[in-house]
Amino acid sequence: MNKPIFHITPESGWMNDPNGLVEYKGAYHVFYQADPEHLVNEKIGWGHKISYDLLHWEECPQALFPNECYDRDGCFTGSAVIKDDKMYLLYTGHVNQENGYIETQNLAVSEDGIHFEKYEGNPVIENPPIDTTMRFRDPKIWEQNGKYYVAIGGESKDKCGKVVYYVSNDLYNYTYCGKLADSDGSLGNMWECPNFTRVENTDVLIFSPKGLGKEFPVSFESGYMLGTMDYENKKFEHDAYRTLDYGFDFYAPQVMECGTRKILFAWFAIPDSIGKEMKDGWRHLLTLPRELKVSSDHHLLMTPIKELEKLRTKTLDTTLLNKSWERKVKNQPLELLITGQYKEVCLKIEDENEQILELAVKKGNITLKQKREEWQQRTCSYQEKNMWKMQIYMDYNTFEVFINDGKYVFSSRIYPNETLRFMIDVTSSDKDGRLEMYSLSL
DSSP: OOSSSOOOOSSSSEEEEEEEEEEEETEEEEEEEETTTTSSSSSSSEEEEEEESSOOOOOOOOOBBOSTTTTTTTTEHHHHEEEEEEOOOOEEEEEEETTTEEEEEEEEESEEESEEEOOOOOOOSSSSTTEEEEEEEEEEEETTTTTEEEEEEEETTTTTTEEEEEEEESSSOOOEEEEEEEEEETOOOOOEEEEEEEEEEEEEEEEEEEEEETSSSSOOEEEEEEEEETTTEEEEEEOEEEEEEEEOOOOOOOOEEEEEEEEEEEEESSSOOOGGGGGGGGGOOOOEEEEEEEEETSOEEEOOGGGGGGEEEEEEEEOOOOSSEEEESOOEEEEEEEEEEEEEEEEEEEEEEEEEEEEEEEEEEEEEEEEEESEEEEEEEEOOEEEEEEEEOOOOOOOEEEETTTEEEEEEEEOSSSSEEEEEEESSSOOOOOOEEEOOOO
């Protein structure tokens, strides 16, 4: 199986959540949950890659190993922050016990962003709040007015998802502030991988709820709440929860703070994803980086970073699109861009005369149907008058589609063979609608 070229993949073994996304000394750092010796998360530490352009990634030594009494069964998800020209990693230490497990929050420090020393006073946050169970993990740290705040995912004693937060002046000592947001039980029993960030003039809480009920079409997803944080009164006023990505394979997103740019990566899988690449000695990858914006109608948008346009190597097709289009190409890294004004769009992809995917955009909903072990589908509500932009990235065995500047996003793994046949039918109100197809390379 061809390995994706513009996605972050492990050299070998297991990969899951992106961790510690940070810009430091001129480089972008992406850490991630890693077990390079196994194809399951048996002995989880932190893998590490760096880039200077968000396109080419260099392998670094593993940053964290599960080798202390407080993290012996896993250095779980966490985040990074820069203070006094040092990089600090805050992560969850996981210890299995006969009747459950213990999760604590721990600190590691580096002066070069490559070699890390764990703080001898760990854990820095040892116990969850009194109304929170031991499902207490994934600290996400951010700086605000000279103080350092940490959001941690959790579960209330009555089995409802929540995010709590702490504050610190020095990154070593933390004071509990209360909850950022919680659930009445209708949105899962535990909220993982919280992110708190500010996009333009809006505060955003992103998280991954676990234990979703039958009213949800999926067992795992990630979503967000938009609002305003009152730090003085310790209150986050927010809108209702919305799904962030409607595809089959998207979980545990994390945001990198790059000045005014907010760049998101996610695990390109969910906890029960198969990962057919296991036979080649590696399992799972991260999504392509997406830049976050807030729309005028108060939705969080995810758009592919502009840097990806540099990968365009050859124009495979450029044509007016106002009725139908068909093209057969070798399976390769691709970008497909459709612009114009469209009432309806239907994209089908076949692999050696067998259909593997169908994406339909029409008033009422957008539906992605995919041939996995059997045909499955994902749907989202869609009430736009027209679709004006669809951007698709494919990287041998990935499919990521961004509709109307990233208001509707679907991310899914696909496993085609050598030849792909694309078929598109549209209902257009624009005679000048266009389609462009590019081959991509690094």
